[in-house]
Amino acid sequence: MTGTYQSLTVDLPESESEAAQDLLHEAGAMGLEVRDREQPIMPGVRAPSVGEAIVVAYFEDAETAEAARAELAEAFPSARTQLEEQQQQDWSNAWKAHIKSVQVGRLWVGPPWDVQNATPDKVRLVIEPKMAFGTGDHPTTSLCLGAVDAYMAAHPGADVLDVGTGTGVLAIAAKRLGASRVVGTDNDPVSVELARENAEVNGTPEVEMSGKELTAVEGRFDLVVANILANTLIELAPLIVAKVKDRLVLAGVLSHQKADVEAAYVNLGLVAEPGAQQGEWVRLDFHAKRAIP
Structure with a gap:
């Protein structure tokens, strides 16, 4: 698989994580990765700070990702966001790595x-x-x-x-x-x-x-x-x-x-x-x- 996708990483209070996930899903995210105290953190992956969660949202294009970022910033003023372009094959591996039986x-x-x-x-x-x-x-x-x-x-x-x-x-x-x-x-x-x-x-x-x-x-x-x-x-x-x-x-x-x-x-x-x-x-x-x- 070729091409790129956009990953939007959001650090925010754990109490706001669920609502932020809902917003990102509605804003067009292809998928979400959530890191909090309830989830095991993969080796080499940054863990959230105490009392916080990290939500990573994946988008097909930069325009959709930027719009989602703006909407999230307005709804959750304390959130810290980082938007990056990623290779498509990395998306596939990252997605599967966080789905467990x-x-x-x-x-x-x-x-x-x-x-x-x-x-x-x-x-x-x-x-x-x-x-x-x-x-x-x-x-x-x-x-x-x-x-x-x-x-x-x-x-x-x-x-x-x-x-x-x-x-x-x-x-x-x-x-x-x-x-x-x-x-x-x-x-x-x-x-x-x-x-x-x-x-x-x-x-x-x-x-x-x-x-x-x-x-x-x-x-x-x-x-x-x-x-x-x-x-x-x-x-x-x-x-x-x-x-x-x-x-x-x-x-x-x-x-x-x-x-x-x-x-x-x-x-x-x-x-x-x-x-x-x-x-x-x-x-x-x-x-x-x-x-x-």
């Missing part, structure tokens, strides 16, 4: 180039990351995979809705673990297309991957999972709660954001349960006060 409960989840390391006794999900989030190696995805595994073990044949499906990993996992109807929604057309490709690869083409708004998705679901940003979870709370028949699982939330997100859903009638935590990332679990038919 994981084992959660009955599941093995990993990229195609790591399939040889899959454990034979696990349900194997092969997820091609490309330009969408969610290969299983991030704490928020792992936390959700654990919840999906536990719920499906106790409720075989349940219906599942995955809000903000990304690569489709949670929806595909639910189907492979015995779910009946499974729907994955995302407002990013690239993610929807990739999720459909991943569903085909994993033998679950019947999973409905959709760009529909939540209000256009029919019915309620036994399990609803949403692994997205805290502010978006609060904004979408009424629409998400309207889809919950029994259980709701939320992730993409840092520990200091937990109270605000939890309150948004409790105020709409759900009952909070003990969740789970990996480092600074928390998973919030809820159930409906009574099962809704």
Whole structure:
């Protein structure tokens, strides 16, 4: 592969990392690399300062990268940015080096180039990351995979809705673990297309991957999972709660954001349960006060 791409390196407070990632993704980044205390740092790669994170965004051209840099500087005044031109083959190697396989409960989840390391006794999900989030190696995805595994073990044949499906990993996992109807929604057309490709690869083409708004998705679901940003979870709370028949699982939330997100859903009638935590990332679990038919 020939040619170049642009890498935008951003140093900023760790508490602002998730929102910055969302902004960069929306600004046209081909992919993101995140370095924080939750992620192992590759040898020879600069680590973030204490209390900070480093987000590296990759862009196809300088114009898009410069526009993203300006937008980020306005939204996050304390961020320090550096824009560099890189050789295209370096991009490929850097991207793959930061995607790892994981084992959660009955599941093995990993990229195609790591399939040889899959454990034979696990349900194997092969997820091609490309330009969408969610290969299983991030704490928020792992936390959700654990919840999906536990719920499906106790409720075989349940219906599942995955809000903000990304690569489709949670929806595909639910189907492979015995779910009946499974729907994955995302407002990013690239993610929807990739999720459909991943569903085909994993033998679950019947999973409905959709760009529909939540209000256009029919019915309620036994399990609803949403692994997205805290502010978006609060904004979408009424629409998400309207889809919950029994259980709701939320992730993409840092520990200091937990109270605000939890309150948004409790105020709409759900009952909070003990969740789970990996480092600074928390998973919030809820159930409906009574099962809704």
